[in-house]
Amino acid sequence: MEEIRSRYGQYAALFGREVDVVVNRPLGSYPQGHANSQPGKRRKRYPVNCGYIVTDLSSLYPVQNGGGRGFDVEALPPRYVYILGVDEPLETFRGRIIAVVHRNVRITPPENGAPLPQYSYDRLIVVPEGVELYEPEIRHAIAFAERRGRYRLYCMYEKSCGAVVYTVHDEEPLYLLIRNRSGHIGFPKGHVEYGEDECATMTREIREETSLCVTPDLSFREEYNYVLWGVVHKRAVYSMARFAFGDAVTTMENEIFGDWLVPFTEAKKLLSYDNDRRILTLAHERITGQAASPDPV
Numbered sequence: 001m002e003e004i005r006s007r008y009g010q011y012a013a014l015f016g017r018e019v020d021v022v023v024n025r026p027l028g029s030y031p032q033g034h035a036n037s038q039p040g041k042r043r044k045r046y047p048v049n050c051g052y053i054v055t056d057l058s059s060l061y062p063v064q065n066g067g068g069r070g071f072d073v074e075a076l077p078p079r080y081v082y083i084l085g086v087d088e089p090l091e092t093f094r095g096r097i098i099a100v101v102h103r104n105v106r107i108t109p110p111e112n113g114a115p116l117p118q119y120s121y122d123r124l125i126v127v128p129e130g131v132e133l134y135e136p137e138i139r140h141a142i143a144f145a146e147r148r149g150r151y152r153l154y155c156m157y158e159k160s161c162g163a164v165v166y167t168v169h170d171e172e173p174l175y176l177l178i179r180n181r182s183g184h185i186g187f188p189k190g191h192v193e194y195g196e197d198e199c200a201t202m203t204r205e206i207r208e209e210t211s212l213c214v215t216p217d218l219s220f221r222e223e224y225n226y227v228l229w230g231v232v233h234k235r236a237v238y239s240m241a242r243f244a245f246g247d248a249v250t251t252m253e254n255e256i257f258g259d260w261l262v263p264f265t266e267a268k269k270l271l272s273y274d275n276d277r278r279i280l281t282l283a284h285e286r287i288t289g290q291a292a293s294p295d296p297v
């Protein structure tokens with residue numbers, strides 16, 4: 001966790017930065033001199049525009065110890081980029097950096113056994129102004145060139161979806177709150193996975209975290225943003241979801257460290273953050289303003 005946090009600190013100055021890119025591998029072109037371009041081999045085109053940055057980023061990039069190798073890849077600002085969020089071939093491009101692909105490079109030791117440092121290098125994800133992409137979409141878009149498990153992705157944007165999960169007993173709504181691994185008390189929620197819409201993420205996360213099968217009410221949708229470690233812009237989206245009173249709640253081991261099924265006033269006190277209290281209040285108004293409906297079957 002500490003390593004991730006400190007890398008985010010390292011990349012903070014790059015995120016959101018506007019850069020100019022020269023595209024040397026346009027979307028739809030064939031790799032030059034690649035086995036794929038030989039006759040008889042299956043030829044794959046670049047599915048995104050790739051290029052290199054011409055904006056000088058050296059003042060933003062930390063210089064690190066070269067490990068005695070004389071040439072330190074990490075000391076150089078990253079140059080190569082994937083341009084996402086554009087579906088036509090480009091020659092040049094101006095956009096914003098929203099993520100860093102941090103690759104681990106394995107070096108085969110030379111025959112004389114001289115020690116070599118392990119090193120890594122970075123590629124940047126650049127998108128048009130106003131485009132926000134999250135980790136699953138970025139991983140999917142660069143899968144043609146980056147092997148899973150060989151890199152870590154540091155993204156400027158994160159999105160989680162969850163719900164105000166409740167049941168009704170004796171006409172009183174009871175709210176389900178959880179304490180997650182970061183230690184605060186809130187609603188069940190979690191990160192969006194590739195191809196999911198908000199409802200799919202929310203119902204999957206509730207099932208994983210609490211084992212409940214809920215009936216979502218998507219007509220309620222509230223969101224807020226917060227910033228993690230001063231770097232990552234996180235968006236949390238909530239709807240409401242009801243479960244049948246008496247359904248057992250079994251929380252996910254190693255992820256959830258406490259759960260409460262409590263009335264509104266107690267839930268409001270338990271919640272750690274004001275933005276969650278606001279959402280709870282709105283949901284409570286909605287629920288109590290509605291005619292009491294029977295439990296879902």
Ligand code: ATP
Nearest residue numbers: 160180181182184189190191226228234273275276
């Ligand atoms: P997810 O459930 O989305 O997978 P997570 O457990 O990885 O999330 P968060 O719940 O976003 O992470 O918590 C990460 C950090 O953000 C923690 O330090 C936490 O205290 C802070 N945080 C969480 N919720 C809020 C909030 N509603 N407002 C402000 N800060 C928050």
